[in-house]
Amino acid sequence: MKKLFAVFPFALISFVMSCSTSPTEKPNPPAAQAIQLVEARDVHSFANPAQVRVKHVDLNLDVLFDRKVLKGSATLTIERRQADANELKLDTRDLKIFKAEISAKGDNFAATKFALGEADKILGAPLTVELPAQATKVRIEYETSPTASGVQWLQPAQTAGKQQPYVFTQSQAIHARSWIPLQDSPGVRVTYSATIRTPAGIRAVMSAEEEDGAPKLGEFQFNMPQAIPPYLIALAAGDIMFKPLGKRTGVYTEPAMMEKAAKELEDTEKMVEATEKLYGPYRWGRYDILVLPPSFPYGGMENPRLTFATPTILAGDKSLVSLIAHELAHSWSGNLVTNATWRDFWLNEGFTTYLERRIVEAVYGRDTEEMQAVLGRQTLEALLAKFDTRDQILHVNLDGRDPDDGSTEVPYEKGALLLRYLEETVGRDKFDQFLKSYFDAFAFQSITTPDFRAYLQKNLLDTNPQAAAKVSAELLDEWMEKPGLPASAPKPQSNAFGKVEAQAKSWLSGKAAAGLETKQWTTQEWLHFLNSLPAHLNEAQMKDLDQAFGMTKTGNAEIAHVWLLISIRSNYAPAFPRLEEYLTTIGRQKLIRPLYEELAKTPAGKQRAKAIFAKARAGYHPIAQASVGKIVL
Ligand code: BES
Numbered sequence: 001m002k003k004l005f006a007v008f009p010f011a012l013i014s015f016v017m018s019c020s021t022s023p024t025e026k027p028n029p030p031a032a033q034a035i036q037l038v039e040a041r042d043v044h045s046f047a048n049p050a051q052v053r054v055k056h057v058d059l060n061l062d063v064l065f066d067r068k069v070l071k072g073s074a075t076l077t078i079e080r081r082q083a084d085a086n087e088l089k090l091d092t093r094d095l096k097i098f099k100a101e102i103s104a105k106g107d108n109f110a111a112t113k114f115a116l117g118e119a120d121k122i123l124g125a126p127l128t129v130e131l132p133a134q135a136t137k138v139r140i141e142y143e144t145s146p147t148a149s150g151v152q153w154l155q156p157a158q159t160a161g162k163q164q165p166y167v168f169t170q171s172q173a174i175h176a177r178s179w180i181p182l183q184d185s186p187g188v189r190v191t192y193s194a195t196i197r198t199p200a201g202i203r204a205v206m207s208a209e210e211e212d213g214a215p216k217l218g219e220f221q222f223n224m225p226q227a228i229p230p231y232l233i234a235l236a237a238g239d240i241m242f243k244p245l246g247k248r249t250g251v252y253t254e255p256a257m258m259e260k261a262a263k264e265l266e267d268t269e270k271m272v273e274a275t276e277k278l279y280g281p282y283r284w285g286r287y288d289i290l291v292l293p294p295s296f297p298y299g300g301m302e303n304p305r306l307t308f309a310t311p312t313i314l315a316g317d318k319s320l321v322s323l324i325a326h327e328l329a330h331s332w333s334g335n336l337v338t339n340a341t342w343r344d345f346w347l348n349e350g351f352t353t354y355l356e357r358r359i360v361e362a363v364y365g366r367d368t369e370e371m372q373a374v375l376g377r378q379t380l381e382a383l384l385a386k387f388d389t390r391d392q393i394l395h396v397n398l399d400g401r402d403p404d405d406g407s408t409e410v411p412y413e414k415g416a417l418l419l420r421y422l423e424e425t426v427g428r429d430k431f432d433q434f435l436k437s438y439f440d441a442f443a444f445q446s447i448t449t450p451d452f453r454a455y456l457q458k459n460l461l462d463t464n465p466q467a468a469a470k471v472s473a474e475l476l477d478e479w480m481e482k483p484g485l486p487a488s489a490p491k492p493q494s495n496a497f498g499k500v501e502a503q504a505k506s507w508l509s510g511k512a513a514a515g516l517e518t519k520q521w522t523t524q525e526w527l528h529f530l531n532s533l534p535a536h537l538n539e540a541q542m543k544d545l546d547q548a549f550g551m552t553k554t555g556n557a558e559i560a561h562v563w564l565l566i567s568i569r570s571n572y573a574p575a576f577p578r579l580e581e582y583l584t585t586i587g588r589q590k591l592i593r594p595l596y597e598e599l600a601k602t603p604a605g606k607q608r609a610k611a612i613f614a615k616a617r618a619g620y621h622p623i624a625q626a627s628v629g630k631i632v633l
C-alpha cells in the first residue's frame with residue numbers, strides 16, 4: 001500500500017478553451033471563460049503518465065472459451081512527457097506476462113526487460129518496462145486469468161439460447177487492468193484498435209466501430225478513433241445478432257432475446273435526438289445497445305458507441321428504459337467529459353442522473369420524470385440515514401479504498417440534486433446553455449471536482465450575480481465536501497404518487513387489494529406503493545396482495561425485488577422459491593445485494609442466504625461474487 005501514496009510531480013497543466021462546434025437553434029452563448037486544468041494524482045493507479053503516457057492501445061486477442069482466457073498482445077503507443085524517462089509503468093491484475101518488447105518505428109520489435117511488482121489487494125500489480133531512448137511502442141504478450149475481475153465467462157446454460165458460451169468484460173472502475181496491461185487511470189485517455197479471434201459461430205462486439213473491410217471468418221476488427229479513458233474499453237462475444245432501431249441506433253443481443261429487446265428499446269433514436277437538442281451533437285457516430293444475459297452485474301454500462309445493458313430492463317411497458325437514457329447521457333457526461341480520478345465519480349454519475357431525467361422528461365413527459373426524481377430523493381435520504389459520514393460526501397476521499405466502494409447511489413442522487421438546485425436557481429435556459437458550454441469546453445478531457453467548480457464560478461455564477469448571491473462558496477462546500485444535504489436542496493413532487501399513497505392508505509385501513517385502483521400503474525407507481533407500506537406485513541396481508549396482483553410471479557425484476565424484500569422481512573414463505581430462483585438467475589448487484597443483506601439480518605435467513613449463494617455463486621460475475629461473499633460469508 002505504501003506505493004499508493006508515493007508523490008509524483010504533477011505539474012502538467014493544460015489549457016481548456018470553449019469551442020462552439022455545433023449548429024443550434026438557440027443563439028450562440030457568450031464565449032466560455034477558459035480555466036486551467038491541473039493534472040490530478042490518481043491514487044488508484046501505479047502508472048507514471050507524467051513521465052511516459054500511453055496514447056494508443058492496439059489489442060490482438062484470442063478468445064479461448066475452453067480455458068476461460070483472453071490471450072495475445074497489447075501494443076502501446078507511448079509519448080514521453082519527460083525526455084529522460086526510462087521506464088513505463090503499467091497497471092495489471094492477475095495477468096500472466098510472457099514478454100515485453102519495444103520498437104522505434106513500429107515494425108521491428110526487440111525484447112526489453114520488465115518486472116511485475118508485488119500485487120496490492122485493491123490495485124493489482126505494477127508492471128515496469130524498461131524503455132530505451134528510441135522506443136515509441138511497447139508490445140506486451142500476455143494472457144488473462146480465468147478469474148479476472150473484469151471478465152465474466154458464461155456457460156451455455158447461463159445464456160438465453162443455451163447452446164453457445166458467452167463472455168463479456170466490465171472495466172469500470174479499475175478492472176481494465178485485469179484484461180489489458182495499460183495505464184488504468186481515467187485521466188489517461190487513449191484511442192484503441194483491436195483484432196479479436198473467436199471460435200466458429202461466436203460474434204465479437206466492442207465499444208468501438210467495427211471495421212468491415214473483408215472480414216476473416218472468426219476474426220473481428222475494431223477501431224475507436226476518439227480518446228477515451230481505459231474503463232470504457234469493452235468486449236463481449238457470444239451468439240449475438242444485430243437489429244437496427246433507427247438510422248444510427250440499433251440493438252445487439254442473442255436471437256432469443258431480440259424481439260422483446262427491439263420492441264422495448266424502440267425509442268432509442270428519439271432519446272439521442274432529444275439529448276442532442278439539449279446538450280449538443282452526439283459525437284460518437286453510432287449509438288447501439290447490447291442486451292446481455294441476466295448475470296451482467298450492473299444495470300447498464302456506458303461503453304462508448306455500445307451501451308451494455310441488463311435484460312432486467314425489459315419490463316414490457318418501457319417503464320425501465322430510463323436506464324438507456326442514463327447510459328446514453330454518459331456520451332456527454334462521463335465519456336466526453338470524464339472524472340479525472342474516482343473521487344470525482346459524481347461528475348460522471350451525478351451529471352448523468354440529472355441528464356437522464358431531462359431526457360426522460362423530453363421523451364416521456366414531466367409526470368414520468370418527477371416520479372423518478374421523487375424515488376431518487378427517497379433512495380438518497382435512506383442512504384444518508386445509514387451511511388458513515390465519509391460516504392455521504394460527493395468529493396469523496398477514496399485513499400486506500402477500492403473505488404467500487406465509492407459507487408453507491410449518493411454520487412448519483414446527491415449530484416443530480418445539486419444540478420437541479422443550480423437549474424432552479426439560475427433558470428432552465430441559462431443552466432442548459434451553461435451545461436452545453438461545459439461539455440464543449442472539456443470535450444475529450446478528464447477533469448476534477450475543483451476544475452468543475454472553477455468553471456462553474458467563472459461561467460455561471462460570476463455572470464449571474466443575482467443567482468450567485470444564493471450560491472455562496474459555503475453552500476457549494478456543503479454540497480460537494482460535506483455529508484448530508486443542504487436545507488435548500490430541491491424536493492421533487494409527484495401528483496401520481498399522491499394517488500398511489502391514497503391507495504396504500506385505504507388498503508392499510510382494511511380495503512381488499514382487489515378493490516384498489518391500480519390500473520395503468522407503471523413500475524414506478526408499483527415501487528412507490530410497496531415502499532409506502534410498513535416494513536413488516538402479516539401473512540393475510542401478504543396473501544391479499546399476492547392474490548390480487550400476482551406479486552410473487554411478476555416478471556418485472558424491479559417490482560419483484562421490492563416484493564421479495566418485503567417477503568423476507570415478513571417471513572412470507574410462499575415467495576421463497578421465487579427468491580431462490582431470482583437470486584440464482586439475476587446477477588445485477590443492485591437487485592441481489594439488498595436481498596442478501598436482508599436475509600443476513602436473522603440467523604435463519606443467513607443460513608438460507610448461504611445455501612442460495614452456494615448455488616448461485618458460480619453464475620455471478622467475479623465482482624458480484626466478492627461483494628455478495630462479504631455479506632453472507
Ligand atoms: N457507469 C455506471 C456503472 C458502474 C459504476 C460500473 C461504477 C462500475 C462502477 C452506469 O452508468 C450506471 O450508473 N448504471 C446503473 C444504472 C443507472 C440507471 C443508475 C446501474 O447499473 O444500476
Ligand code: ZN
Nearest residue numbers: 326330349352
Ligand atoms: Zn451511470
